[in-house]
Amino acid sequence: MKVTEAIFLQSNTEYEKCPKPDKPEYAFIGRSNVGKSSLINTIVQKKGLAKTSQTPGKTQLINHFLIDQKWYLVDLPGYGYAKISKTEREKFESMIHNYLSNRENLLCTFVLVDIRHEPQKIDMEFINRLGEEGIPFCLVFTKADKLSKTAVDRNVEIYQQKVLETWEEMPQFFISSSVSGTGREEILQLISTLNSEF
Ligand code: GTP
Ligand code: MG
Numbered sequence: 650m651k652v653t654e655a656i657f658l659q660s661n662t663e664y665e666k667c668p669k670p671d672k673p674e675y676a677f678i679g680r681s682n683v684g685k686s687s688l689i690n691t692i693v694q695k696k697g698l699a700k701t702s703q704t705p706g707k708t709q710l711i712n713h714f715l716i717d718q719k720w721y722l723v724d725l726p727g728y729g730y731a732k733i734s735k736t737e738r739e740k741f742e743s744m745i746h747n748y749l750s751n752r753e754n755l756l757c758t759f760v761l762v763d764i765r766h767e768p769q770k771i772d773m774e775f776i777n778r779l780g781e782e783g784i785p786f787c788l789v790f791t792k793a794d795k796l797s798k799t800a801v802d803r804n805v806e807i808y809q810q811k812v813l814e815t816w817e818e819m820p821q822f823f824i825s826s827s828v829s830g831t832g833r834e835e836i837l838q839l840i841s842t843l844n845s846e847f
Contacts, residue, residue, distance in 0.1 A: 674722075725748070765804070790805060
């Protein structure tokens with residue numbers, strides 16, 4: 650699928666104020682700094698559309714982007730950012746969870762994990778909660794350009810084993826790099842398929 654137009658629509662703290670849920674929607678979530686905003690920019694091939702930063706905690710709101718007037722991409726704040734107060738963190742978490750649990754047009758949530766790291770408790774808890782709530786998701790292993798192909802495969806295998814401790818099967822997953830564009834086509838292919846079923 651080709652992407653021709655990508656525009657920023659609005660930022661919200663409450664899912665009720667988000668754009669009318671009349672188009673298919675896809676959200677990007679994961680630990681702070683994992684590369685959510687970068688991946689969105691890579692998917693739509695528009696640098697600087699979603700704001701990125703080397704410092705964690707950049708994205709702080711529910712950001713809607715309208716793609717080709719037909720579907721939405723949503724950039725969410727990361728979780729697990731250590732340098733904020735407990736109150737602040739709880740506020741972000743409830744914002745994210747209210748959005749994910751209630752957004753009726755959300756067809757798939759892309760949960761991003763950094764391919765370089767071992768499976769993290771916080772990510773496992775996050776995907777387990779999505780499972781409990783029946784929220785459809787895929788996994789995306791980010792920053793693949795930072796490892797050799799062998800190391801990528803090894804880490805995916807380790808991750809898979811961890812996931813299979815609690816899940817009957819491995820959810821659909823993608824290997825991505827916002828630097829090389831790896832994974833872009835595959836993610837767009839899934840979006841295209843889901844769009845046609847909406
Ligand atoms: P928050 O909004 O703070 O939660 O972060 P985020 O998940 O949106 O991450 P962001 O896209 O801002 O990227 C964080 C840092 O990682 C930036 O310095 C990016 O340039 C870098 N980065 C993101 N994706 C990739 C990637 O695929 N490869 C490499 N090498 N660096 C990446
Ligand atoms: Mg971000």
